[in-house]
Amino acid sequence: MSEVPKKEIRLNAFDINAAMHNAHGLWKHPENERYRYKDLGYWVELARLLERGKFDALFLADVFGFYDIYRGSRDAALRDAIQAPINDPSLLIPTMAYATEHLCFAVTVPTTYEHPYSHARRMTTLDHLTKGRIGWNVVTSFLPSAARNFGLDRMIEHDERYDIADEYMEVVYKLWEGSWEDEAVLRDAARGIYTDPAKVHEINHEGKHYKVIGPHLSEPSPQRTPVLYQAGASGRGRAFAARHAECVFIDGHSFESMKFYVDEIRAQAVANGRRPDDVKVFMALSTVVGRTPEEAEEKFRELTRMSSEEGPQAIYGGYTGVDLSKGAPEDILGYRRTDHGQTVMARFTTMAEKPYTYGEVIEQVKKIGGRAVVMTGSAEQVADQMQEWVEKTGIDGFNLGHLVTPSSLKDVVDLVIPILQERGVYKTEYAPGTMREKLFGSGTRRLPDRHPGAGYRYEARGHDDG
Structure with missing residues (x-):
C-alpha cells in the first residue's frame, strides 16, 4: 500500500503597519525593532527574511480607530502602542513585492468604510504591481471610534455590517470579473486602438447600500479578483466565509474548537456549491523557540516580565x-x-x-501572545506541536505573529522550518504563478467557476450589459 502523502504546512507572517501588534508591552524588549515600522528598509528586510523561509504570505492587519473602551479612554492604548500609532498597510506592498519574487501579500481592508469603487481600483493596481501576488482580507470593522471618525453617530450593528459586506462583494465582483472582457486591451498601433470600447461594460449596480454604474477604471489584472481572506468566526462571519473566502483566519483555543470551526466552514462551503478544499484555514500562532527547551523557557520568562x-x-x-x-x-x-x-x-x-x-x-x-496559541520549546518541540495542530484539526497552516521583531521570525526560519522540511511537511521551493496558483495549484489563476464571484463574469451574464 502506498504511503499517504503528508499535508504541507503553510505559513503566513501576521503583522501590522504599526508600532506594535499583539505582543503587548514587548516594544520595550531591547532586541525589538518594531519602532522601525515607518522605514521602508525595515519592511524590505522582513519580506526577504520571509521569502528565505518560504513563507506563503505576509498577512497585514489594520484598524481604523483607537482602542478606547477600557476606562473610557484611549490613553492605555497609546501608552502601550496598542496598534497605534498606525499607518496604511497597502502602501508597503509594492516595494516589498519589488524586493521579492514569490512572497505574497494579504492586506486588510474594511467593507464598512471603504467605498467598493475606489477599493476595486486599488486592489487591481496592487495585483498588477505584484504580478498577481495579492490577497484581500475582508473585514467589517468593529471599533466605535472608527465609526465616529467616518461620520456615523454609532457603530453599525454586527449583522448589518455583514449585510453591507454581501452587497459590497457583489459590486467588486462585477467590477473585477464582469466589466472588462479579456480581449478589451488591444494596443493595436496599426488601427490606432488601445482599448476596444465595445469590450468595456458598465455594471449598472443599484442596491440598498451602493449605486455604482461603472465601468471599472482598471484593465484586468493577473488574478482579476484577489485571493479572498476572511477572519470572522461568529455564526454570521462563518456563513460569509463559506460563501466568499478562499482563506480563513481563526484564533485557536483547543483542538476540539478549532476542528469544529474548520469542519463547519468547509461543510457550509459545500452547501454553497463549493468544494471543501476550496477553503484554506490558517490559525493564529506565536512561538518562543530556543536551541534547547531550557533556553525557550528562559526566553518566555523574560517576555512575561516585560508584558x-x-x-x-x-x-x-x-x-x-x-x-x-x-x-x-x-x-x-x-x-x-x-x-x-x-x-x-x-x-x-x-x-x-x-x-x-x-x-x-x-x-x-x-498572557504572552494575546489570543493566539503560543508554542514554546526547542525547534523540534515547536515543529512537533505545529504538526499536531494540523493533524488533529484539519487546518492548513498558521498566521505566525512575532513577539520580538525580527528575532522571533528568524528563530522559526533558521531553526524550525528546516526540521519541517526534513520531515516532508514544508515546501523546499515555491510553486510558480500567482498567489491563487501557489495556494491551489497550476491553472487556478482565476476564481473557480463554482465560486459565487465567477457568476458575475461578462460571459457568465449572457452578454447582458445591465
Missing part, C-alpha cells in the same frame, strides 16, 4: 465592547451581545469550560 498590564485589557475592550476595569476581580463575566467581536466575547463566557471571573479573564488576556 503589559493595561494594554491587553485595552485591546480586549475593543474586541468585545467590555471594559474589564468595571468589574470586581471576583465577579463572573457573563456573555453580552455587542456589535464588536462576538467570538472573542464568547471565549470566556458561552464557549468556556467554566465560568470566568473578571480577574481570571484579565490574567488570561495578559
Whole structure:
C-alpha cells in the first residue's frame, strides 16, 4: 500500500503597519525593532527574511480607530502602542513585492468604510504591481471610534455590517470579473486602438447600500479578483466565509474548537456549491523557540516580565465592547451581545469550560501572545506541536505573529522550518504563478467557476450589459 502523502504546512507572517501588534508591552524588549515600522528598509528586510523561509504570505492587519473602551479612554492604548500609532498597510506592498519574487501579500481592508469603487481600483493596481501576488482580507470593522471618525453617530450593528459586506462583494465582483472582457486591451498601433470600447461594460449596480454604474477604471489584472481572506468566526462571519473566502483566519483555543470551526466552514462551503478544499484555514500562532527547551523557557520568562498590564485589557475592550476595569476581580463575566467581536466575547463566557471571573479573564488576556496559541520549546518541540495542530484539526497552516521583531521570525526560519522540511511537511521551493496558483495549484489563476464571484463574469451574464 502506498504511503499517504503528508499535508504541507503553510505559513503566513501576521503583522501590522504599526508600532506594535499583539505582543503587548514587548516594544520595550531591547532586541525589538518594531519602532522601525515607518522605514521602508525595515519592511524590505522582513519580506526577504520571509521569502528565505518560504513563507506563503505576509498577512497585514489594520484598524481604523483607537482602542478606547477600557476606562473610557484611549490613553492605555497609546501608552502601550496598542496598534497605534498606525499607518496604511497597502502602501508597503509594492516595494516589498519589488524586493521579492514569490512572497505574497494579504492586506486588510474594511467593507464598512471603504467605498467598493475606489477599493476595486486599488486592489487591481496592487495585483498588477505584484504580478498577481495579492490577497484581500475582508473585514467589517468593529471599533466605535472608527465609526465616529467616518461620520456615523454609532457603530453599525454586527449583522448589518455583514449585510453591507454581501452587497459590497457583489459590486467588486462585477467590477473585477464582469466589466472588462479579456480581449478589451488591444494596443493595436496599426488601427490606432488601445482599448476596444465595445469590450468595456458598465455594471449598472443599484442596491440598498451602493449605486455604482461603472465601468471599472482598471484593465484586468493577473488574478482579476484577489485571493479572498476572511477572519470572522461568529455564526454570521462563518456563513460569509463559506460563501466568499478562499482563506480563513481563526484564533485557536483547543483542538476540539478549532476542528469544529474548520469542519463547519468547509461543510457550509459545500452547501454553497463549493468544494471543501476550496477553503484554506490558517490559525493564529506565536512561538518562543530556543536551541534547547531550557533556553525557550528562559526566553518566555523574560517576555512575561516585560508584558503589559493595561494594554491587553485595552485591546480586549475593543474586541468585545467590555471594559474589564468595571468589574470586581471576583465577579463572573457573563456573555453580552455587542456589535464588536462576538467570538472573542464568547471565549470566556458561552464557549468556556467554566465560568470566568473578571480577574481570571484579565490574567488570561495578559498572557504572552494575546489570543493566539503560543508554542514554546526547542525547534523540534515547536515543529512537533505545529504538526499536531494540523493533524488533529484539519487546518492548513498558521498566521505566525512575532513577539520580538525580527528575532522571533528568524528563530522559526533558521531553526524550525528546516526540521519541517526534513520531515516532508514544508515546501523546499515555491510553486510558480500567482498567489491563487501557489495556494491551489497550476491553472487556478482565476476564481473557480463554482465560486459565487465567477457568476458575475461578462460571459457568465449572457452578454447582458445591465
